Amino acid sequence: MQGVFITIEGVEGSGKSTQLLRLSERLRHVGLPLVVSKEPGGTALGRELRRLLLERHTSGERWCAEAELLLFYADRAQHLETVIRPSLAEGKVVLVDRFEDSTRAYQGASGVPESSMDRLNELVLRGLKPHLTVMLDMDPEASLQRVEVRNLALGADFAETRFDEAELEFHRRVRNRFLAIAQNHANRVALIPARDTPDQVEAAIWQRVAPLLRNAGFGVD
Template sequence: MRGVFITIEGVEGSGKSTQLLRLSERLRHLGLPLVVSKEPGGTALGRELRRLLLERHASGETWCADAELLLFYADRAQHLETVIRPALAEGKVVLVDRFEDSTRAYQGASGVPEAALDRLSELVLRGLRPSLTVVLDMDPELSLQRVEVRNLSLGAEFAETRFDNAALEFHRKVRNRFLAIAQSHPGRVALVPARDPVDQVEAAIWARVAPLLRSAGFGVD
């Protein structure tokens, strides 16, 4: 792969969307060849899967853990095949809102065994890992307050995902899994405090992104 693959991760309400937008705008301003995407939903078929996975169903039925896991990896397989791998092969910077680490954090917090995650990861990723993963870290109590304010301002029907309303203990498990991932992969994962001022968070992210881009041959200041 000749491109640079960057993922943004974190708990609900940690400011991922804001920071991804700021970083993508900076990269575009620098004139870098850029692809911005997300999971689930980074392809046309993936958008259908996103609706099935994240919206509340009128029937009240919920996915069992295994079915949910397979749908997330189906979305990822399509995304990798049609968006991520081709863009990297063309030497582009690929910036993605959520990837493999979110699956390990959220589905792992739901009780999916690590062995199942490892098997599917090996099958779908085939060794591909992000060049850099930014994990925006925040106490779930504060992050869920942010989510509540956001949803009140937008209207309940615009709540981002069904995970917004999961129990606080679930969000604590998710955060702890992100922290464990960061500890296990210090060379790849940058853990950034997300409760700091937005400009400060942006600067901390850029401090990790800029050297990576320079080392890959992209001219950045």
């Protein structure tokens, strides 16, 4: 039985973490061999890189976009080598919070040329693509309101990642790039409206995930 590779993508505040948890619990409930991971941060090296990439830059030094891009791909290379590829070879379902599409959306919105990402993609991924990408879509104005409520609940000065603090126009560019990815890769990407209730979003995701798993030989209802 071949493994199945599923990624979950979306703008900040789209409910990605909630839906990842719900889907993983559902897959565990039916007894599937499951690996749940994330980018950046799915390995020991990745956790160090995540701290560098997502926290506020306390040194005050402004990173160039290319340096940041290379760190994201360093995380991905280690993640693929030590987690994703071995798990797929063992016939497991691999569920990952953010992958290549996030790099295309966020670093692309920061001005990194597509050609630079294409070259690194070829080097690191070597043709590997998710079987399904669940992309949660929401307008940035509403999604950032969710982020603000979440961060206030955690502490008035708390921001989960430095991307939470980016300007609205940046988040609009990110969303537009996600939408373009969904349009250009409709066979792989399931674009799910994220402003529906969590139960409705969960049901829409399962409608796309269940047939994929059945076709791969996993017994699910």
